[in-house]
Amino acid sequence: MWQSYFNGLIVTAGLIVAIGAQNAFVLAQSLRREHHLPVAALCILCDIILVSVGVFGLAAVLARSPLLLEITRWGGAAFLLYYGVVALRRAARPQSLKEDERNGSRPLRRVLLAALAVTLLNPHVYLDTVLLIGTLGAQQPEPGAYTLGAASASTMWFMILALGGAWLAPWLARPLTWRLIDLGVAAMMFAVAAQLIVAS
Numbered sequence: 001m002w003q004s005y006f007n008g009l010i011v012t013a014g015l016i017v018a019i020g021a022q023n024a025f026v027l028a029q030s031l032r033r034e035h036h037l038p039v040a041a042l043c044i045l046c047d048i049i050l051v052s053v054g055v056f057g058l059a060a061v062l063a064r065s066p067l068l069l070e071i072t073r074w075g076g077a078a079f080l081l082y083y084g085v086v087a088l089r090r091a092a093r094p095q096s097l098k099e100d101e102r103n104g105s106r107p108l109r110r111v112l113l114a115a116l117a118v119t120l121l122n123p124h125v126y127l128d129t130v131l132l133i134g135t136l137g138a139q140q141p142e143p144g145a146y147t148l149g150a151a152s153a154s155t156m157w158f159m160i161l162a163l164g165g166a167w168l169a170p171w172l173a174r175p176l177t178w179r180l181i182d183l184g185v186a187a188m189m190f191a192v193a194a195q196l197i198v199a200s
Contacts, residue, residue, distance in 0.1 A: 004142035008149025011136055014188040015128045016157050025118045030165025035111045040162035042112055046119050047154040054134015055143050072135045077196040079132055084189035091182035
């Protein structure tokens with residue numbers, strides 16, 4: 001159970017802790033103190049729903065096909081290795097986080113719609129949550145524990161951005177910080193890929 005939980009935690013953390021449109025949006029809302037907690041909660045809810053669809057939808061299919069299970073196992077390992085290499089490349093050329101300095105408070109409904117657009121109109125979110133995280137979760141001995149681990153990683157990350165945004169923003173804006181984060185992401189991706197490769 002705990003191995004599945006920590007696999008879900010590690011894989012999800014490695015995928016979401018990176019500079020991207022969604023993280024930048026949540027952090028910008030936190031810096032402006034503009035509906036940042038509802039925005040974070042919405043992002044967490046979207047992650048949980050998408051991961052659950054991937055884990056439990058694919059689990060039933062994979063259970064009926066050992067060949068498909070092997071294909072997804074090796075495909076997942078290959079993607080994790082690829083993502084680790086991408087993280088290493090980002091570490092070689094770190095970026096700084098550019099914050100949105102717009103003034104004025106917008107209505108909650110408008111902000112939540114913008115958060116949904118940033119989350120759901122990005123094709124990478126489906127690759128990360130439904131396909132990659134979901135496929136790996138469907139192969140776990142305890143898919144429910146894996147999903148809980150993924151939900152924990154998403155909750156911790158978005159709450160850190162929402163509650164600690166004002167304090168973290170100057171630190172996160174430094175390229176050296178993102179270099180260290182990307183190196184950690186690469187190490188996590190390689191470790192989980194190795195676990196998949198040696199699995200019987």
